[in-house]
Amino acid sequence: MNIYAVIIGTEILNGRREDKHFHYLRDKLQEYGYTLFASFVIKDDKELMKNTYTMIKNDPKSVMFxxxxxxxxxxxxxxxxxxxxxxSSSTKRHEKFFNDIIEKFGDEAYPHRIHMADLPPSSKLLPNPINNMSGFYLDEKYFFMPGFPQMSHPMVDYILEHILKEAPKKGYRKTLKAKTSENELIDVMKEISPEVEMSSLPIINGDKREVEISVAGDNEELVTKEFQKFIDKLKNKKIIYSII
Structure with a gap:
């Protein structure tokens, strides 16, 4: 699953507003065992929005907020x-959302507010606890929410609790910290199987250089094998390390 965040807001890019979505979404995803694959802040520009959505749609593993x-x-x-x-269609009026708008605004729903009920065909609604003006989602994986954090953040909570739910637990992870720069281990990194996740976190403390290496995956034997490559390199170079 590749999770994308698309934050549409010219006001964020020109400095009139601060983004409130990225950190909230990132942290909530982590609570449920997910991580972001990519995040974009883009202008309210038709072609840019279309191209961004199309790119995400073309990823068969995509989920989008x-x-x-x-x-x-x-x-x-x-x-x-x-x-x-x-x-690949024009919008269609969503009957329930239409009724919600009429119930809340009456005659003032026309001529503009009523168009909020014109949604992509087969849209499902995301509840809005603030004013009942819903977000919507498609195919259980493309989620569209307001720009107002007080409305959209409860929707993020709803999506994670009721639709995506908790991610499958990662099977196995091994981590070490070594008293060297990550440059010393780049050759090993290039040899690591693409079937495991490998991360390298450099640590700088004054003049001292350290690196934290982590290898994770569902196959315990493969994780152990790939992790051992780092240990062998460190031992060969007589570099001090610790398993953490």
Whole structure:
């Protein structure tokens, strides 16, 4: 599963607002055993949004959290673009959302607010505990939420609790810390099997250089084998290390 965040907000890019979504989403995903694959902050630009969504759609393992652009003003482009990219279709009025808007705003739903109910075909609603103006999602993996954190963050919670739920636990992980720079181990890194996850975290403490190496995967035997390559290199170079 490759999880993407798309944060739509010209105001963030021009400095009028601070992004509130990235850290919240990252931390919540980690609580459920997930990590972000990529995060984008983009302008309210039709072609840019279309290209970003298309790139994500073309990843067969993609899951997307999209923030912003689902209101009723002319720069709220998300619904139409999502419908074009993910449904190859124009939007369709969602009956329940239509009724929710009428119930809340009455005659003031027209002529603009009512269009918030025009969603990509087969959309399902994400509950909004603040004002009942829903987000929506497609195919159980593309989620579209308002730009307002007080509305979208409860939706993130709902998605993780009720739709994605907890990720399968990672099978095996081995980690060491060595008293050397990561440059000393690059040759080993190049030999590591792509079937395991390998991470290298350099640690700088004044003049001292250390590195933390971690190898993880579902196959215990393979994780042990690949991890041993680092140990062998360190022993050969007489570099001090510790398993952590």
């Amino acid at each position: 999209s923030f912003g652009g689902i209101g009723s003003t002319p720069d709220d482009l998300t619904r139409d673009i999502a419908s074009e990219v993910f449904r």
